[in-house]
Amino acid sequence: MENKVSVYRREHFNAAHRLNNPAWDEAKNEKIFGKCNNPSYHGHNYEITVKVTGVPNADTGFVIDLKMLSDIINENVLERFDHKNLNLDVKEFAELNPTTENIVIVIYNILRPIIDKDLDIQVRLYETPRNFAEYPAG
Amino acid sequence: MVYLTRIEHFNAAHKLYNPGWDKERNEIVFGKCANENWHGHNYELYVTIKGNVTEETGFLFDVKILSLLIKQFILDKLDHKNLNVDVEFMKGQMCSTENLAKAIWKQLQPRLPQQVELHCIKLYETPRIYVEYFGH
Numbered sequence: 001m002e003n004k005v006s007v008y009r010r011e012h013f014n015a016a017h018r019l020n021n022p023a024w025d026e027a028k029n030e031k032i033f034g035k036c037n038n039p040s041y042h043g044h045n046y047e048i049t050v051k052v053t054g055v056p057n058a059d060t061g062f063v064i065d066l067k068m069l070s071d072i073i074n075e076n077v078l079e080r081f082d083h084k085n086l087n088l089d090v091k092e093f094a095e096l097n098p099t100t101e102n103i104v105i106v107i108y109n110i111l112r113p114i115i116d117k118d119l120d121i122q123v124r125l126y127e128t129p130r131n132f133a134e135y136p137a138g
Numbered sequence: 139m140v141y142l143t144r145i146e147h148f149n150a151a152h153k154l155y156n157p158g159w160d161k162e163r164n165e166i167v168f169g170k171c172a173n174e175n176w177h178g179h180n181y182e183l184y185v186t187i188k189g190n191v192t193e194e195t196g197f198l199f200d201v202k203i204l205s206l207l208i209k210q211f212i213l214d215k216l217d218h219k220n221l222n223v224d225v226e227f228m229k230g231q232m233c234s235t236e237n238l239a240k241a242i243w244k245q246l247q248p249r250l251p252q253q254v255e256l257h258c259i260k261l262y263e264t265p266r267i268y269v270e271y272f273g274h
Contacts (some may be wrong), residue, residue: 012264014177014178014179014264015177015178016151016175016176016177016178016220017178034218035217035218036218038218038219038220038224040151040219040220040223040224041151041176041178041220042149042150042151042178042217042218042219042220043149043150043151043152043176043177043178043179044149044178044179044180045179045180045264045265082170082177083169083170083171083173083177084173084175084177085151085173085175085176085177088175089173089175128147128149128180129180
């Protein structure tokens with residue numbers, strides 16, 4: 001039996017964004033995205049939880065050193081996202097709408113190659129205390 | 139005397155940037171908050187009123203009406219906005235949590251009925267930072 005365990009690290013960042021599809025006209029953007037389309041942007045306190053699943057290492061008892069996981073998230077995600085405008089300052093969103101769904105996929109894709117491939121990861125991102133997304137799903 | 143609080147929330151972009159200073163000084167004083175392209179928050183607003191309970195209703199004030207007043211005069215002006223750019227009552231002011239709490243008081247206080255006294259505007263910028271303003 002494998003005895004897999006999930007460990008979680010929670011971090012947070014603040015950012016501005018807007019939802020806009022440049023292929024649509026102003027009226028359609030307003031209709032679909034409502035207040036989130038405001039050309040002057042709005043913003044959120046994002047909360048991110050990274051879940052790492054694997055068999056605890058026999059020597060350390062750790063699935064992953066959570067301090068190390070925190071450093072990885074800080075250096076690769078928070079340094080680039082915190083106190084930024086997601087549309088203007090984060091290159092992944094130059095042509096990608098920064099919805100909670102897309103942001104969580106981008107964060108997963110940043111972290112996945114950095115974390116040991118024997119460990120499964122899943123990212124949960126809260127845009128507000130009431131809205132959140134998870135990737136991969138399930 | 140009873141205190142009654144209504145909790146509301148709004149999301150907004152802002153930056154802390156004093157236009158009278160150069161970019162370097164703004165960055166020294168305001169750090170990441172000075173990002174020219176803005177950043178943003180989920181603000182949580184606690185509006186506390188005080189007064190005596192009316193015998194017939196058991197209410198200090200109908201909290202649904204309080205909620206509608208907050209929505210009309212505060213949330214409709216702030217939610218999904220850029221505080222520096224879009225909000226008339228923040229024009230010419232630094233958009234700090236302190237100033238925003240004071241400005242919310244100034245907007246809301248005259249709109250409350252006479253028998254109701256505004257006691258406190260408590261404004262969370264993040265779950266870890268908040269300001270309280272008692273009107274003096």
